[in-house]
Amino acid sequence: MALIKCENVSIGYEGQTVVKDLNFTIEHGDYLCIVGENGSGKSTLVKSLLGLKSVERGKIIYGDGLKQTQIGYLPQQTDVQKDFPASVGEVVLSGRLNSRGMRPFYTGADRKEAAEKMEMLGIQDLAKQCFRDLSGGQKQRVLLARALCATKSMLLLDEPVTGLDPIVTAEFYQLIRRINRESKIAVVMVSHDIESAVEDASHILHLQESMLFFGTAEDYRRSSVGRKFLGGGADV
Ligand code: ADP
Numbered sequence: 001m002a003l004i005k006c007e008n009v010s011i012g013y014e015g016q017t018v019v020k021d022l023n024f025t026i027e028h029g030d031y032l033c034i035v036g037e038n039g040s041g042k043s044t045l046v047k048s049l050l051g052l053k054s055v056e057r058g059k060i061i062y063g064d065g066l067k068q069t070q071i072g073y074l075p076q077q078t079d080v081q082k083d084f085p086a087s088v089g090e091v092v093l094s095g096r097l098n099s100r101g102m103r104p105f106y107t108g109a110d111r112k113e114a115a116e117k118m119e120m121l122g123i124q125d126l127a128k129q130c131f132r133d134l135s136g137g138q139k140q141r142v143l144l145a146r147a148l149c150a151t152k153s154m155l156l157l158d159e160p161v162t163g164l165d166p167i168v169t170a171e172f173y174q175l176i177r178r179i180n181r182e183s184k185i186a187v188v189m190v191s192h193d194i195e196s197a198v199e200d201a202s203h204i205l206h207l208q209e210s211m212l213f214f215g216t217a218e219d220y221r222r223s224s225v226g227r228k229f230l231g232g233g234a235d236v
Contacts, residue, residue, distance in 0.1 A: 001063035001064050002025040002026060002027050002061075002063050002064065003026050003027060003028055003030075003062070003063060003064050003066045003153060003154055003186055004025065004026040004049065004060065004061070004062055004063070004066065004154075005024075005025045005026075005059075005060070005061040005063065006022045006023060006024050006025070006058065006059075006060050006061075007023060007058050007059045007060075007061065008021060008022070008023060008057060008058035008059070009021075009022040009023075009048070009055050009057065009058035009059065009060060010022070010055065010056045010057040010058055011041065011044050011045060011048050011053065011055050011056055012044075012056050013044075017056060018041040018044050018209075019040070019041035019044060019045060019207055019209065019210065019211075020057075020209065020210050021058075021210045021211065022045070022058070022210070022211055023211065023214070024205055024211070024214040026154070026186055026188060026203075027186070028064055028153065028184070028186060029180070029184045029185075029186055030186045030187070030202050030203055031176075031177075031180045031186070031187045031189075031200060031201045031202045031203070032186075032187070032188045032189070032201060032202070032203045032204070032205060033189050033190075033191050033197035033198075033200070033201040033203070033204050033205070033217075034046075034188065034189070034190045034191070034205045034206075034207065035190075035191055035192070035194050035197055035204060035205070035206050035207070035229070036206055036207035036208050036212070037208065040207040040208050040209070041207050041209075042158075042190045042207055043076065043158060043190065045207070046156060046158050046188075046190060048060060049068075049071070049156060049188070050068060050071060050073060050156065051068035051069070064153070065153070066153055066154060069098050069150075070150065070151050070152070070153070070154075071150070071151055071154045071155075071156050072095070072146075072147030072148050072149070072150040072151035072154065072155045072156065072185075073147055073150070073155075073156045073158075074140075074143050074144055074146075074147045074155070074156070074157045074158065074160055075143075075158055076158045076159050076162070077139075077159075077162060077163065082132060082139065083132045084131045084132060085130070085131075085132060086130070086131055087127065087128055087129065087130060087131065088118075088123065088126045088127050088128070088129050088130075088131055088134070088142050089114065089118070089127040089128065091131050091142055091143070091146055092114045092117060092118055092123075092127075092142060092145045092146045092149060093106055093110060093111065093114040093149070094146060095114070095117075095145070095146035095147060095148070095149030095150045096110040096113060096114065096149050096150070098150055110149075113149050114145070114149055117145040117146075117148045117149050118145050120145070120148070120179075121141045121144060121145045121148075121175065122141070123138065123141050123142060123145060126138065126142070135168075136163055136164050136168065137164055137165075137168035137171065137172065140160055140161075140164065140172055141172075141175070144157075144160075144175070144176075144179075148179070148185075151185065152185070153185060153186060154185060154186045154187075154188065155176075155179070155185055155186070155187050155188070156188045156189075157176070157187065157188070157189040157190065158190045159190050159191065159192065160172065160176075160189065161173070161191075161193070162192075173196060173200055176189070176200070177200055187201075189201070194229050194230060195230065197217075198217050198220060198221055198226070198230065201217045202216060202217060203215065203216055203217060204216075204217050204220040204226070206220070206225055206226075206229070212225045213225045213226065
């Protein structure tokens with residue numbers, strides 16, 4: 001059974017439909033990149049997948065034991081987040097809050113989970129540092145560790161490399177690939193970077209009012225949509 005199945009989904013704001021007729025599935029271990037121009041509805045879809053925004057029409061069906069609150073979410077960067085006045089350890093630990101309901105305290109298991117994820121991402125030495133003093137790349141690793149604390153099966157990343165330099169971006173993509181392959185966690189990433197998306201992702205969802213394309217990255221490369229957006233040289 002698919003982790004997420006979207007059936008004829010339309011989403012909008014106050015009667016103004018933003019995206020319509022979405023039909024796609026996300027299976028266990030998939031790496032889906034959602035691409036499309038600014039304003040094509042990518043973030044709106046992300047909000048609906050997280051259950052933060054209801055759909056106008058159609059259904060989003062969660063399967064394979066996945067609950068909306070157990071999706072590890074790395075939001076688009078905001079200035080508020082960048083200046084978050086907490087330690088790295090606290091930021092990572094806060095990823096545990098959503099997944100097991102509201103509790104006023106953390107358990108030993110929560111702390112163990114947070115420590116494991118920090119080690120996995122090589123940020124354990126930063127645990128006591130203040131989040132706002134970190135570099136952009138370090139911040140994204142911390143927020144990734146936080147998102148991993150919230151899930152066992154799916155990460156949802158909204159434009160995670162915005163503002164990062166090319167080397168740090170490449171490292172971040174590599175990390176995501178590793179998590180996807182080694183931990184078998186499905187990755188859903190909103191991206192502007194179609195070239196890298198096609199390189200790394202197993203599936204592509206291209207939005208433009210409706211669904212321009214949904215399928216494997218390989219089929220996307222060969223499709224007329226893919227060829228158009230990847231430029232002339234993509235005919236492989
Ligand atoms: P993308 O993430 O692809 O850039 P968005 O999902 O942010 O696109 O936006 C899609 C459309 O929805 C845009 O036309 C945008 O103006 C509109 N929109 C986004 N958020 C809101 C909101 N809170 N209220 C009304 N319209 C919105």
